Amino acid sequence: MKILGIETSCDETAVAVVEEGKRILFHLIASQAEVHERYGGVFPEMASRQHIDRILPLVEKAIEEAGPVDAISVANGPGLMGSLLMGTTAAQTLAYSWDLPLIGVNHVDAHLYAAMMGEEAKMLFPALGVVVSGGHTFLAKISSVGSYTVLGTTVDDAVGEAFDKVATLLGLPYPGGPHIEKLAEAGDPSLYSFKGGVVKGRPLDFSFSGLKTNVLYTIKGKNGQRSSPDTISDEEKKHIAASFQQTALGDIVEKSLKAAQTFPCQAIYLGGGVTNSRALKNLFQEKNLEIPLFWPPRDLSLDNAAMIAGLAYHLYQSGALASPLDIKVFPKIDFKSALC
Ligand code: KG4
Ligand code: ZN
16 A cells, blocks of 8 residues: 655655555655754744645655555644645645545654664564654653553753754754754763753653753853853853753653653654754663664654655554545644543
8 A cells, every 4th residue: 555645744845655654665855944044943934835835746756756646644733833734735635636545644653653664673562752853852652553642741842942942052053953963072061060851740741941041041151241152162162062962862861761661661762853863872872771772764763754654554554534624733732631
């Protein structure tokens, strides 16, 4: 069974065709990073307009290369409302006019599925899912493919978002994660004692806004005497980047391990753009875990449509189908409702 996947939840327009949930026949991501770079983050209205221009040429190319498909899938949430509407409306229109089944896919669930698409990946449940991206940070207990219970989430910024904001404070380009990692390589993470966020009474939740403010005040110096990152030395910037990275990623690792102890966890699946971080991999490796860790293949770590079409195959098998005219977009997940 060949499924066309469409992903437009944020600033990447992506289309893919995946067979039987795993074999990728077509996979293309049209990044908008250069459009949003000058704003230091995603400009939502601009993102929606870019999706309109890019989506149909990508779908045409996909069908040309992979041949006709048996179903259509789309990320219908969570994400930016305008962006989600672009992909979902395109998917609805195609499903309706080609008379094909339509499958709505949860974007963060698909990030976890990406880790199951790697060649080495095994399906071991119950497992811990760790999503670390520009829009989401959460820990979930995965009972089976496409079925999870949220254990913890962020109460403010996502971890990738914190990297992007700290990068802006340090005068680095967007998206900032890879730039911070590079700068941090030559820095000493112990020079600044930043603290990971603690959410009262919720040990598995994250908060990155305090850490970000810590970095801001460090850059501004005593009594706020410095006004811009240009006034601190490159040497200091390296140490700030290293200390911030160590604190933010250390917090992810510690809370992940804590979450894995709350049930008989068989494996950890990680997803989202921050999984590109070598530093995150090293921090997990240092823990010498007895259970296996599965990382997404490099080209499936950022937002992409192969993970959408891949997960859609399993949802379709378990009967999750929507009429093209009924499917709704959901910009936010109600994490406290636990079961998604
Ligand atoms: O998964 P993704 O496309 O975001 C959403 O779905 O929202 O991931 C993009 C995020 C950006 O915030 C970027 O700064 C971060 O992933 N990122 C990294 C690294 N590479 C990408 N963060 C830290 N270290 C990295 N090496
Ligand atoms: Zn994402």
